[in-house]
């Protein structure tokens with residue numbers, strides 16, 4: 439049986455306090471009882487107001503990053519325990535925007551993932567190739583290195599989600615063809631099989647320009663177990679339409 443699907447909304451550095459609450463409330467009010475697992479990841483500063491709204495719903499909360507230490511002199515950083523304290527279940531780690539803009543390499547992602555798991559969070563570890571790497575036919579190699587380098591030991595389907603996000607598809611409106619996604623996702627499943635005892639049950643999400651009109655097609659691909667959604671998660675109607683299409 440395929441793992442239970444998951445749709446995650448990454449709000450990135452968008453929204454304000456009022457619009458965060460409005461969006462979360464809209465999602466909660468309109469989510470169908472049959473919808474698969476949903477999680478939203480607001481900016482850190484809006485986690486608390488959103489968390490208070492989500493407490494009476496089945497929509498889960500996640501952070502967009504965390505530090506690898508529990509506490510200390512790390513100005514501007516957020517410990518995994520702080521995310522747990524605010525009701526988070528998930529944390530996105532190794533997003534390409536963090537890997538590129540904050541120079542986060544596989545070792546950094548790995549130590550954050552280890553700390554997140556120790557705190558009781560489920561990391562959503564992002565991997566994916568650049569446009570140049572894709573053109574050079576290196577996507578599988580890149581993803582292989584990122585997964586083996588970013589995943590700590592002792593992972594299983596209860597404490598890990600992987601998101602395949604081709605960087606050239608993020609925010610561009612372009613998505614790879616279905617065959618390409620299928621090849622990469624199968625490859626990821628095989629690598630997970632080398633590392634984890636229950637790889638078949640680990641959710642592997644697709645991310646990059648997921649929209650209501652391509653969600654069904656993406657979800658039909660074997661080894662795609664949901665989506666990590668950026669811009670289309672900023673409108674409740676679009677986010678919920680994606681969830682419906684993927685249910």
Ligand code: PEP
Nearest residue numbers: 608609645646647668669
């Ligand atoms: C992302 O950045 O994780 C993402 C998938 O963005 P978008 O859906 O906007 O392409």
